[in-house]
Amino acid sequence: MDVATVTLAIATMALIIVLGAAVAFRFPITDNTKQLFMGIIINIAVPAIILNGIFNTDISEQIMQQAVTIFIFSIIFHAGAVFFAFLVGRMFRFSSSWAKKLAILSAFGNTGFIGIPLSFTIFGPTGGLLASVFNAGLDLMIFSLGIFMLQSHGQFDFRQLKALLNAPLIALVVGGLFAFSGLDAPVILQDLTEMLSSLSAPLSMLYIGFLLPPFFKKGQKFVFPKLWFPLSMRLLIIPIISITIIAYLPMDDFLKQLFIILVPLPTFTLATVLFSRYTEQENESVMTIIYSTILCLATIPIIAVYANFIS
Structure with missing residues (x-):
């Protein structure tokens, strides 16, 4: 893993976040503006990364094996x-309800907004493609195990899985069928x-920058007492343990390098939506997303250095 390349990519994204925050301080960013940016990212930009990866990658047997491996790993890793x-939350004597919520914030990373673009930037089209496969496994876990744990009555409803029918997954399926043809x-399509x-x-980082000024202008508490737990688990403890295990697995070196980028990502953006619907801790999820996103700009290069040290 080239730590300098990772650090440069992270530093560039940090500058774009600062630019987004500067714009948001100068001009009011409405909820409609945020929804527009999110819609463009999720429904246009990320599917384009997936299709571009398929169009510019020779879908060989090796690529297929890597895709299957990364999908299975994603499910096992997130579960x-x-x-x-x-x-661990229960060991710290958190209530069962809080331990479940903190576990969700600790386990699920922001692959769609940050992981796929970052993988595309560092590893090219193939990296973006395989990161999207990793994200498909994450989506499956979020809308099954994640929602099951957030619901107070603990009942699973298969209708929850309809959220899996999103633009990135559709692009992955359609592109895969096109490649097999x-x-x-x-x-012109390429x-x-x-x-x-x-x-x-750039749009993902601008969006994150837009979130910062309104968050600090609300006059609300900047932290909640248990914030340290999902931040430390998501950005350091889980990545260090996972990468230590991955280093000794008989796995393709390219996949190992890709995992180094995908494992230590900040908390997933959809946490705000899910916590708003199923819990009363929406503000806590927003704080975790913002702080983990800011801190990951420093922790991802640290994790990359650690990965090089043990490899």
């Missing part, structure tokens, strides 16, 4: 992270997806 964080995408894919990282 294991949830239960590990829950058990053996047809070459039209040049150029279009390549151009649109470059929007994802």
Whole structure:
């Protein structure tokens, strides 16, 4: 893992976040503006990264094996992270309800907004493609195990899985079917997806920057007593344990390097939506997202250095 490349990519994204925050301080950013940015990122930019990766990657047997491996790993990793964080929370004598909520904030990372664009920036189209497969496994865990743990009555409803029918997953399925057909995408479609894919990282970072000024202007508490738990678990403890295990697995070196980027990501953005619907801790989820996103700019390079040290 080239730590300098990772650090440069993170530093560039940090500068874009600062620019977004500066704009938000100068001009009022409404909820409609945020929804517009999120809609463009999720429904246009991220699907473009996925399709661009498929169009520019030779879907060989090796790529297929890597995709299956990363999908299975994503499910195992996120399920294991949830239960590990829950058990540690109970060891700290958090109530069962709080331990579940903190475990969700600790286990699920922001692959869609940060992981896929960052992987695309560092590893190119193939990295963006495989990161999207990792994100598909994450989505499955969020809208099944995650919602099950957040619901007070603890009952699973298969209708929850309809949230999996999102633009990135549809792009992954459609692109995969197109690749298996053996047809070459039209040049104009290749150029279009390549151009649109470059929007994802800057728009995602601008969106995060937009969240900062309104958050501090509300006059609300900047922290909650248990904030240290999801931050330390999500950014340091879970990544260090996971990468230590990954280092000794008989796995492709490229996948190991990709995991180093995808494992220590900040808390997933959808936490705000889910916590607003199923709990009364929406503000706590917002704080965790913002602080983990800011801190990950420092912790991701640290994790990359650690990964190089043990490899």
